[in-house]
Amino acid sequence: MxxxxxxxxxxxxxxxxxxxxxxxxxxxVSHPVTLSSRGRQVRFDLQRSALVVVDMQNDFCHAEGWLAHIGVDVMPARAPIAPLQQLLPKLRAEDIPIIWLNWGNRPDKLNLSPALLHVYNPHGDDIGLGGALPISGAPVLQAGSWSAAVVDELTPAPQDICIDKYRMSGFQDTVLDSVLRNLGISTILFAGVNIDQCVLCTLQEANFRGYDCLLLEECSATTSPSYCLDATLYNVQQCFGFVVSSVELSHKL
Known part of the structure; x- marks a missing residue:
């Protein structure tokens, strides 16, 4: 041109x-990829796709993070680390955008409603959003803090895209939709934690906005009970997109 x-x-x-x-x-130039999905085959264009990795952050996945502090076993949240370590280099080699969609609240919390603060501090006297962790002193899920950073095992590459979110849906009050549309994306691959909360809410809204949604099963996890995982996989496949294997995708790249 x-x-x-x-x-x-x-x-x-x-x-x-x-x-x-x-x-x-x-x-x-299209790059068609076909994956298995619960008894069917799904074909999509890798050149019009992006990977959105949700909340693989220290506060959710590290032994000294927020969830561990309040007594949650974070080992299930670490399950996506190894599959993502295998997949990410291959996607980057194909020049597929990697978007890290993480909680990253304002220090003054002015964009957080009382209802949202209540979810994470129901009695008002515990360490909630923005509170200082006792070991590191880092403020919980505050933008720029250790708490909100991606775990060391998955450090974003220089060409990756980082977007802060402030709700369980990564589309609400963020630039995610604008970035995806500027990149010419029609298919979103989803990964991260918790699959039944922030991953699901973001995937649902992506579906509502007309994106094609593929949930990478091995690259997604939750600290919730197993029935929450089962229900999420069912509902994604039934209503909002397709559940596919990151292992199969990795083998085809």
Whole structure:
């Protein structure tokens, strides 16, 4: 194309000169991938896909994080680490966007309602959102803190995209939708914790907004009881998208 590129990504750019504004986007070469999904086959275009990794943060997955402090066994939340370590390099080699969607609250908590604060501090006298952890002193799930950082085993690469969220849905009051649309994404691969809470809420809203949703089963987990996991897998497959294997995907890349 002639002219100067004007856009945040090559997938969504104009080319302009003093006499012409060319709004035709460069064509993409499809990269079809077919995966098994509960007795069916699902084919999608990897070139129009992104991986969204939800809440693989110290406060949820580290032995000195917030959940561990309040007595939750965080070992189940660490289950996605090894599968993601296998998958991420292959997706990056294919130039597939990796989006880290993490809790990252304001220090003053002005965008958090009392109802939301109550969920994580129901009696008002415990360490809730923004409270200092006793071991590290880090404020719970505050943007820029150790608590909100991705666990060391999954350190984001320089080309990855990091987006803060403030609700269980990563679309509510965030830039996630704008980023995905600028990247030309139609299919979202989902991973992270908790599968029955923040992962599910974000996936549901992605479905409501017209995205195709694939839940990577081995790369998703929860600290909730097993029936919550079973119900989530059922409901995703039944209503909101497809449950697929990250192992199968990794083998096909």
């Amino acid at each position: 002639n002219g100067n590129a004007l856009g945040s990504t090559p997938k969504n750019a104009w080319h302009v000169t003093p006499t012409l504004v060319d709004m035709i986007r460069a064509p993409l």
